[in-house]
Amino acid sequence: MTQTHPITAARNGGQILIQQLRNHGARRIFLVPGESYLPCIDALNEHQDAIQAVVCRQESGAAYMAEAHGKLTGAPGICFVTRGPGATNASIGVHTAFQDSTPMILFVGQVGNGFYEREAFQEIDYRRMFGQMAKWVAQIDRTDRIPEFIARAFSVATSGRPGPVVLALPEDTLWGTAQVADLPSYTRVLTRPGTADLDALRERLEAAHSPFLLVGGSGWTSEALAQVRGFAERFDLPVGVSWRRLECFDQRHPNFAGHVGWGMHEGLRQRMRSVDLLLTLGARLGEATTEGYSVVESPRPRQQLVHVYADPNELGRVFQPTQAICASNVGMAEGLATLSPSRIPTWGAHTRAANAAYRATLAPLPSPSAMSLDQAACHVNTVLPAEACITVGAGNYALYPHRYRQFNGIGSSLAPTVGSMGYGLPAAIAAKLEDPQRPVVCYAGDGCFQMNLQELGVAMQYRLGIVVLVFNNGMWGTIRAHQEREFPDRTIALTFDNPDFAHLVGAYRGHGEVVSDNTQFEAAFARALAFAERERLPALIEIRYDADGIAPGETLSAIRASAQQLQRERAAAV
Structure with a gap:
């Protein structure tokens, strides 16, 4: 029997598009609002019972949240950003979704077709921009074809090797009207062995x-x-x-x-x-x-x-x-x-x-200072329940939860295989939105955290009780280790002054503490977990430690000494 889908009354492109997202099961949209896609924003009014609009502070944070949502659910994470600068900011999330094989759909506002190819305000050719970092990039030039493009986007994002899709939305497509049939939800195609x-x-x-x-x-x-x-x-x-x-x-x-x-x-x-x-x-x-x-x-x-x-x-x-x-x-x-x-x-x-x-390997390795990251990570593994989620971005600090936490199933870990910085906090937000009862702990280096710390505003606004551990060694630690290996004792352009992170989280109505040895950490971590659960607001512990302890069982001084010895041996062999 042929299935039919009745033609509805005339709607603008934004109304058609948001209805398609609802039909395909989208429950949450991460966005930074922009005038280039106003009809879509307005159309969300009619779907507040089914679709949560999460207003983010910067497009990279929004894209990371959508990517993390895709990891957690297996359904495409949905992100909306405005044209030009909004798209370039969001590109890091698209690249992450591509290398991590995560289903995601990024919608980008676009100049109207009448202005195209004139380098109009914020105009970019998104096919060229995203061509090598997405499974499919397209521009919807006709209002009546929106259902077709959305259905294809969901299928492409989830089929075969999952990945990101980018759809550009010209303003005249969104403001235009059409009488068009809605399409039913996509079905993910699974392949099986013979x-x-x-x-x-x-x-x-x-x-x-x-x-x-x-x-x-x-x-x-x-x-x-x-x-x-x-x-x-x-x-x-x-x-x-x-x-x-x-x-x-x-x-x-x-x-x-x-x-x-x-x-x-x-x-x-x-x-x-x-x-x-x-x-x-x-x-x-x-x-x-x-x-x-x-x-x-x-x-x-x-x-x-x-x-x-x-x-x-x-x-x-x-x-x-x-x-x-x-x-x-x-x-x-x-x-x-x-x-x-x-x-x-x-x-x-x-x-x-x-x-x-x-x-x-679960036994903590020796540490060069009173604040042992090995022992702290072991303690987190011991006290966190099995269903907890740990998120990380990129940096040597991530080696500690990776070594000492015993993960156990979907949602227990959110980590970018592409090694992108700034991921941990947005991912923690996405995890807490998806399952408010699950404890969520974000591990973040001091540099990594500052790439998206403004998303604490999202945790504050939506009352998300996440715990953030900021590892403060005052430098780009991973690069310092590489520099010591290749150019020992010639480090430059790697250190920075940090704000008082514990006070900073207070500006977001959160709880902050500073610890500098393990005798302080256990009680501080318990207080942070309790505050996050009770107040449903972010808690942050700034961990200050000896920068020489660069990774589990490794020190910068040992890396430097080994590299210098290798240089002497090479010089003697010449």
């Missing part, structure tokens, strides 16, 4: 001596992760999670082996190099996960590689796999749920050793 794929995989597993399961990517559901966990248990496989996909496996599970990628412990690094079969599920195996394509070599890995990915264009692109399976994470999980070994796996000792090595 019987032959699964049979071949089981044969390879049972012929292996030291297999390893690496889980990553996006588009997971709780049910799919549970199916993967059951598969790992039946085959007694050691399991790692790819770079910054910490939520993809329960890290308290006896089969968990660790976080694979930059900063992994040496035992896991050697284990990854020595396994004879690497089953990679959902991860692209990028530079970060493979540590510069060294742990898994390109183009031909030393391990047998079974690569499962939703986009056929990624299979064989960088690595030539032993077996390639084109399947979505959810579809592959359904297939793995049907597999059981024909005999007891022989690599149980390998799995137990991998887990024991991982658990050994």
Whole structure:
């Protein structure tokens, strides 16, 4: 029977567009208002019962929030920004969504078609601007085609390898009127492995001596992760999670082996190099996960590689796999749920050793000062409930929660695989909006935090009780470490004076404290959690510590000394 969708009364483009978003299940829009898309803003009046409009302070924060929403829900995060400067500010969120494979739709106001190609006020060609950082970039030039473009945007953002879509909205399209049919909600397309794929995989597993399961990517559901966990248990496989996909496996599970990628412990690094079969599920195996394509070599890995990915264009692109399976994470999980070994796996000792090595890394490493970031991160892991969410941006400070927090499922971690700064606070806001009962803690470096600290205004306005830990060492720490390695004892242009962060959060009606040793941290963290829950406002702890302690188990002084010794050896060899 043919489904029909009646033509409605004439509406302007903004009314048509917002109705389509509602039809496709959008529940929240992150925006910085602009005159270029006023009809859309006005149309939100009729949808306040279904769509929450979150007014952000800067477009990069809005885009980050939309990206984090996409990670949390698997549905496209929706962001609206104005033309020109608004779009350029939001581009960092689009780039993050692209490299993180996150479904997202960015709507950008545009000059009217009558002014196009004249370099009108704030005019940019968005197809050229976003072409290499989005799955699809288009401009809706006709009001009556808005439903078609919106439906396609949702499908493209969620199909295959998920990612961002950018749609430009000329003013005459939004102010124009049309009588047009609304379209029903999109359906996410899932691809599944064939019987032959699964049979071949089981044969390879049972012929292996030291297999390893690496889980990553996006588009997971709780049910799919549970199916993967059951598969790992039946085959007694050691399991790692790819770079910054910490939520993809329960890290308290006896089969968990660790976080694979930059900063992994040496035992896991050697284990990854020595396994004879690497089953990679959902991860692209990028530079970060493979540590510069060294742990898994390109183009031909030393391990047998079974690569499962939703986009056929990624299979064989960088690595030539032993077996390639084109399947979505959810579809592959359904297939793995049907597999059981024909005999007891022989690599149980390998799995137990991998887990024991991982658990050994949870003991705090020595610190050069009274304020041990290792001990603080261990304390956070101990006292936070399992369902809590931890967000980070980019910087060496993020290595502490990544090492010591035991994540366990969707929403427990929000971390940009693209390594973009300023992400943690907007992501924490998105997490708290999505689940107000879930404790949310943002880890942020002093530089990282200042890239989007104005979004504290969103937490204040919407009464979001998040906790922010600001790691204050007065410098761009990660770059300082790189500089010491390459140009030891010649640091320049890396330090800065900071505001009093504890007082700053008070301007947003929040709670702030400063700690400088571990005897202060535990009580301060308890007060911050209690304030955030009770007052539904942000709490912030500024952690002042010795800048020499640059990463777990590493100091700048040791990095400098090692680099200087290497320079002397090279000079002597000439």
